[in-house]
Structures are given as C-alpha cells and as structure tokens.
Amino acid sequence: MADLQTLGPALLTLGLVAVAVVLSLYEKLDLEKDIGVAVVRSFLQLAAIGYVINFIFGLKNIGAVVLLLAGMVLFAAWTSARRAGDVPRAFLVAAVAVGAAAVATLGLLLTLRIVPATARYLIPLGGMVIGNSMNAASLTMTRIRDDVAEQRPKVEAALALGATSRQAVAPILRTALQRALIPLIDATKTTGLIFLPGAMVGMIIAGADPLEAVRLQIVVLYMLLGSVSIAAILVGTLSYRAFFTPRHQLRRAPPSTE
Amino acid sequence: MAPLKIEVSGLGYAVGGVEILKSVDAGMQGGEITAVVGPSGAGKSTLLRAINRLIEPSSGEVYLDGRPTSALDPLELRRRVGMVFQIPAVFGDSVEETVLYGVRLSGKNADPGRLLEMVGLDASLAGRDPQSLSVGQQQRVTMARTLALEPEALLLDEPTSALDEAARRRIEELVGDLNARLGLTMVFVSHDLVQVERVADRVIVLAEGRSVGAWDKEDFFSGAGERARQFIAGRL
Numbered sequence: 001m002a003d004l005q006t007l008g009p010a011l012l013t014l015g016l017v018a019v020a021v022v023l024s025l026y027e028k029l030d031l032e033k034d035i036g037v038a039v040v041r042s043f044l045q046l047a048a049i050g051y052v053i054n055f056i057f058g059l060k061n062i063g064a065v066v067l068l069l070a071g072m073v074l075f076a077a078w079t080s081a082r083r084a085g086d087v088p089r090a091f092l093v094a095a096v097a098v099g100a101a102a103v104a105t106l107g108l109l110l111t112l113r114i115v116p117a118t119a120r121y122l123i124p125l126g127g128m129v130i131g132n133s134m135n136a137a138s139l140t141m142t143r144i145r146d147d148v149a150e151q152r153p154k155v156e157a158a159l160a161l162g163a164t165s166r167q168a169v170a171p172i173l174r175t176a177l178q179r180a181l182i183p184l185i186d187a188t189k190t191t192g193l194i195f196l197p198g199a200m201v202g203m204i205i206a207g208a209d210p211l212e213a214v215r216l217q218i219v220v221l222y223m224l225l226g227s228v229s230i231a232a233i234l235v236g237t238l239s240y241r242a243f244f245t246p247r248h249q250l251r252r253a254p255p256s257t258e
Numbered sequence: 259m260a261p262l263k264i265e266v267s268g269l270g271y272a273v274g275g276v277e278i279l280k281s282v283d284a285g286m287q288g289g290e291i292t293a294v295v296g297p298s299g300a301g302k303s304t305l306l307r308a309i310n311r312l313i314e315p316s317s318g319e320v321y322l323d324g325r326p327t328s329a330l331d332p333l334e335l336r337r338r339v340g341m342v343f344q345i346p347a348v349f350g351d352s353v354e355e356t357v358l359y360g361v362r363l364s365g366k367n368a369d370p371g372r373l374l375e376m377v378g379l380d381a382s383l384a385g386r387d388p389q390s391l392s393v394g395q396q397q398r399v400t401m402a403r404t405l406a407l408e409p410e411a412l413l414l415d416e417p418t419s420a421l422d423e424a425a426r427r428r429i430e431e432l433v434g435d436l437n438a439r440l441g442l443t444m445v446f447v448s449h450d451l452v453q454v455e456r457v458a459d460r461v462i463v464l465a466e467g468r469s470v471g472a473w474d475k476e477d478f479f480s481g482a483g484e485r486a487r488q489f490i491a492g493r494l
Contacts, residue, residue, distance in 0.1 A: 153343065153345060153347040154347040154349055156312060156343070156347075157343060157347040157349075157400070158349075158359070159312060159336065160310065160312060160336055160340070160341040160343075160404075161336065161337075161340075161359055161360030161363065161403065161404065161407065162333045162334070162336050162337040162360055162363055162364060162407065163333075163359075163360070163363055164333065167363060171349070245314060247311065247314060247332045248332050248333060249311065249312055249313055249314055249332070250312070252273065252274075
C-alpha cells in the first residue's frame, strides 16, 4: 500500500484553497471558517476511509463489506434526517429509501455479473449510490415539508373536496421529485459534452484505457440514475404521510387558528 | 330528501396543549342558515373544520341527522358537507379544471357551465386561468367547485372577508339564493353582525372555545340578544 506520506506533493494543492481563503477575507464573504472545516474534515474522513477500505480489502470477507455499506447507509440517513428537521420519522424514511436504493442497484449489478462481488468494486460504487441517494432524500423531504407548510390552504381545500391525503399532496410530490431528480437527469444528458465524470477522470489519470473508463462510467451513470430515482420516489411516498393523519387530516393546527 | 340536520355536542379540540375548543354545543336546523359569531380566537373556524373532520375533535361528537360523524368515512362526510374557505384556493390550469376537481376525484363528471351559472358567473369563463379572475370571482369558483359535489350542507368560513363591499353583497345574495333553491343547510362564520342580520336565520355565539348561546335572528337582533351583541361588539 502506498501510505499517506506520498500525499505530500498532493497537499500542495492546498495552495489553491489558500487563494479561496484570501478571496473570502478580501471580499468579506465570511466563508473562511467553513472552508477550513471542510478542508480538515475531508482530509480526516478520506484518510480514515482509505485505511478502513484498505483494512477491508485485506480481510477478503464480503460480510465486512456489507457491514461497512450498512454503516454508510445509517450515516447517510442521519445526515439526511438532520437536514430535514421537522419531518416526522425522517431518519427511518431516509434509511429505508437509501438502503433500498443501495440494495436494488448493487444487487442488480451483482446478479447480472456486471461487477464482481469484491470490496474493490462494491465499496466505491456503494459509496456513490448512498451519497447521491442521500442528497436526493434530503432535497425531497425538505421540499415536501416547505411546500406543505406554504400550500396549506390548497391542500386543505382539496381534502375538503373529498381528496385523499395522497391526492391532495400530489402536486407537491410531483414538484419535489422533479426538483430532486432533474439535476442528475441533466448531468446525465450532458455528460461527456460539458464535463467528464470524476470516476472516469480518475481512471484515465491512473493509466486505464479510456474505453474501459467509459465502460465503467456508463455503469456508474445508469446505476446512479436508477438508485437516486428509487430513493427520491420512496422518500416522497413515505414522508408525505407524516404530515397527515390516517383520516386524511393535515397534522398541526392551521396558522390562523380562529 | 329532507335537509340535513347538524348537531354538535360537547365538542373539544386541543392542539399542542392549547384548548381551542373547550366545550361547544350547537344545533344547526336542516335547510337553515346558521351564523356562528364571536370574538376572534373564539374557535369559529375550528368548529367548522371539526364538523367536516378536517381536524379530529379531542372530545365530543358531531351528528348528521343523528348519526355520529366519527363513524363515517371522512372523505364521504366531506363530500356531503362542503366547505368554502376565507381565502379562495384555486388550483388547476383552467376554471373548468378547478370546478370539476372534486367531482373528477370520485370518477364522475358535471357540466362546468351550469355550475358557473349557478354561482352567477358566465359559463364562458370555463376556459380562463383561475388566477386571472378577481378574488370575488375566485370565491364563486370555489363555491361552484363545492356545489359540483351536490352537498347536503355547506360550511362557509368568513367567505366574504377577503372581498370588497360590492363582491361581498353579491356573495351574500348568492348564499341566500342557494339556500332557498337547494334547501342546503348552511353554517356561516362571520365577524360582521350587519352581515349576519342580512344572511342568517339563526345565530350561535362562541367565546373562548365555548358556546355561549343560540338565538333566532329576530330574537338576537331585538332585546333578547342585546347582551350577547354588546359582548361581541366590544370584543371585535
């Protein structure tokens, strides 16, 4: 294993961060503290995960891989639930959605033998699926929460006309899912034209055949599209219920409680 | 079919530890317009929402023709007891879509032109964007949308408070007209006693989540209701 000492030259890229910090100070953007935290956290987290992955590679045990992925799902759900404060049962909803997205996509890749069942493939691909699903889950939940609060009169009017909770919330769900999925759909559409995805860039720099890099990138793109859609749709259909009672009533009092 | 009779018994509603309704007893006779009046914070809108179970009462019961509403399917209940809100919430790309929203949910259809005419709007508005209408027109559209379900009763939650005087008077006339033509039982929340005198058959007074009393309009606006009127006038 190349250990972290070889990172020395890489750390020179911190010079670029320094430029950002100087700019932030100069323009009084108040971002220098955030940038500092981001630099330190990302370094520590990446170093730690590097050692963990290395350790798990050494174990050659698929159980350890599954355990690590499960831990990542729980951490993602926790992050997402914190972002979506006020959404009842947000942790559970996010855990189910992100977990299901990971199981479905990785399961498919393994069943169809597109990737081998080894730590080298499962951990990085799983990380991508989980991270992207987590973002979609957060976006969907916060959007539904905000729109239900803002469009309360419309939701209540629909309920008063005999709509079920699902029917009354349908326009809100639609917007939330579109907002969550459109960035990825657009990125997928323009990939290769506007930007080269990170995984492909990494492989080409590491000396892989560009066509081999493309093959893997296509797998990654379709996998992400699938998993993020699954996560967002599951989060949508699970989380809206938290705002209603089983008798199709909006929870909590309307703001103008007369 | 005989007009629907609504009875409210010992109704309470609390949310977040705050008791908005403490104990409300009230009877709305079939085919009559009952006005619910009281100072703000008395629980008038909450009472309406409890009648069609847009909120779940914490105690007490609402009866329709003697049958407890807790035993009814809430969606069916809301189709039978329609509600018109203070601020009209129109949705859909066209007036027609707005008017037919509830009917289409139950897989039926209706004639949007006839419904619009019923609330005094021109049938040619059906194709318009509902957002382009005046607030008064939008309120009529929401009434047409509710009437499309052929309800037996109509709950009106200060339906004219967002409107100017002319639009307000037209809605009042429409309420009286619909009541006479369709025999609908109506519950009309208002903070305007002059309006109540024009519209209502009976008056129920609420204060701080309790029912204070009920009068025929004539009694309320003559000697018998004077103290209640002064109480409300002093608190509005």
